[in-house]
Amino acid sequence: MSAPIYPGASLGVLGSGQLGRMFAMAARRLGYRVHVYSPDAESPTGQVADREFVGPYEDLAAVRTFAATCAAVTIEFENIPAATLEAAAEIVPVRPGAHSLSTTQHRMREREFLVAGGFPAVPFAVVRTAEDMVAAVSRLGTPGVLKTAGFGYDGKGQRLVRDPSEAISDWDSVGRVECVYERFIDFESEISVISARGVDGEIVTYAPFANAHANHILDLTRWPAEIAPALLREAQELGGALAESLGHVGVLCTEHFVTKDGRLLVNELAPRTHNSGHITIEAAHVSQFEQQVRAMCGLPLGSTEIRQPGAMANLLGDRWQPVEPRWAAAIASGPVALHLYGKDEARPGRKMGHISATAASADEAAALVTRARDLL
Numbered sequence: 001m002s003a004p005i006y007p008g009a010s011l012g013v014l015g016s017g018q019l020g021r022m023f024a025m026a027a028r029r030l031g032y033r034v035h036v037y038s039p040d041a042e043s044p045t046g047q048v049a050d051r052e053f054v055g056p057y058e059d060l061a062a063v064r065t066f067a068a069t070c071a072a073v074t075i076e077f078e079n080i081p082a083a084t085l086e087a088a089a090e091i092v093p094v095r096p097g098a099h100s101l102s103t104t105q106h107r108m109r110e111r112e113f114l115v116a117g118g119f120p121a122v123p124f125a126v127v128r129t130a131e132d133m134v135a136a137v138s139r140l141g142t143p144g145v146l147k148t149a150g151f152g153y154d155g156k157g158q159r160l161v162r163d164p165s166e167a168i169s170d171w172d173s174v175g176r177v178e179c180v181y182e183r184f185i186d187f188e189s190e191i192s193v194i195s196a197r198g199v200d201g202e203i204v205t206y207a208p209f210a211n212a213h214a215n216h217i218l219d220l221t222r223w224p225a226e227i228a229p230a231l232l233r234e235a236q237e238l239g240g241a242l243a244e245s246l247g248h249v250g251v252l253c254t255e256h257f258v259t260k261d262g263r264l265l266v267n268e269l270a271p272r273t274h275n276s277g278h279i280t281i282e283a284a285h286v287s288q289f290e291q292q293v294r295a296m297c298g299l300p301l302g303s304t305e306i307r308q309p310g311a312m313a314n315l316l317g318d319r320w321q322p323v324e325p326r327w328a329a330a331i332a333s334g335p336v337a338l339h340l341y342g343k344d345e346a347r348p349g350r351k352m353g354h355i356s357a358t359a360a361s362a363d364e365a366a367a368l369v370t371r372a373r374d375l376l
Contacts, residue, residue, distance in 0.1 A: 011027050072093045
């Protein structure tokens with residue numbers, strides 16, 4: 001095992017959105033410097049980093065130059081070529097590594113990993129041809145969800161298939177690219193579990209988060225989720241087992257469906273910090289972002305205990321229309337925390353920030369953040 005990386009060192013992050021921004025804030029609070037590499041200048045992460053490198057992920061020479069300024073490198077989102085991580089890993093430790101990224105950034109590989117490991121996955125079929133599409137619908141039935149195998153998040157690259165006779169046209173609508181077709185799950189609720197695994201194999205797991213989505217985008221998270229104790233333990237054990245099976249170093253989020261008969265099904269894996277875990281900044285002893293810093297630096301992982309129940313509400317670009325939100329009214333509405341990501345353009349569906357609160361219960365915190373958001 002390599003030696004720990006102590007405060008004062010420079011940590012690199014590939015990707016420059018809001019997850020990188022909050023990672024950088026956590027790292028700098030611990031005394032690290034932060035360097036960021038992405039195709040975008042003046043990015044949300046770049047605004048709070050010590051150095052911002054701008055270039056395409058495919059420019060491996062530039063990636064190596066960036067990595068040479070860092071003691072270790074991590075990622076803030078999964079749509080980065082695995083070759084980019086491999087190039088950086090020639091220079092410094094990259095955590096998580098290319099294997100975790102390659103597996104979880106591609107839905108087909110991810111589903112095959114889950115099945116091979118005996119994890120409870122949503123029934124699926126691989127679609128590469130029109131014949132595959134017809135066979136998938138015939139075997140799994142309708143309704144079902146067609147998902148592009150690569151580069152999908154927040155509902156992008158997905159299509160609900162309702163009628164077998166429209167299966168081919170639905171595949172046409174996503175570009176006839178490689179897909180997975182999944183059985184539609186009429187679930188009771190959606191939860192996520194965030195785990196962190198260290199260089200030495202140490203694993204810590206947060207209690208599950210209860211998530212509500214709107215238009216396939218996370219809208220509101222309550223923490224902790226109100227689920228049966230046995231299901232809570234199973235979800236946490238699954239999160240740890242998945243991190244171990246991947247050989248993952250860093251933060252890993254597992255999104256689950258809770259079925260109406262009380263079973264867990266793994267829906268998605270994210271090899272990084274996650275939107276639902278933003279509430280850990282206020283509500284946990286150690287946030288998910290600090291866990292990522294600790295894991296990549298080979299330091300002991302932190303406590304995942306809940307300081308106080310909490311909730312988080314996303315702020316999408318829609319709320320900037322037709323005028324700037326009323327920030328003063330929102331933050332004057334009660335004990336809430338406003339997080340804005342420094343993005344230059346507010347577009348419908350784009351995550352621009354979030355509002356968090358803690359309270360005596362997760363429901364009380366949810367009422368606080370939704371009220372504050374409504375006042376915008």
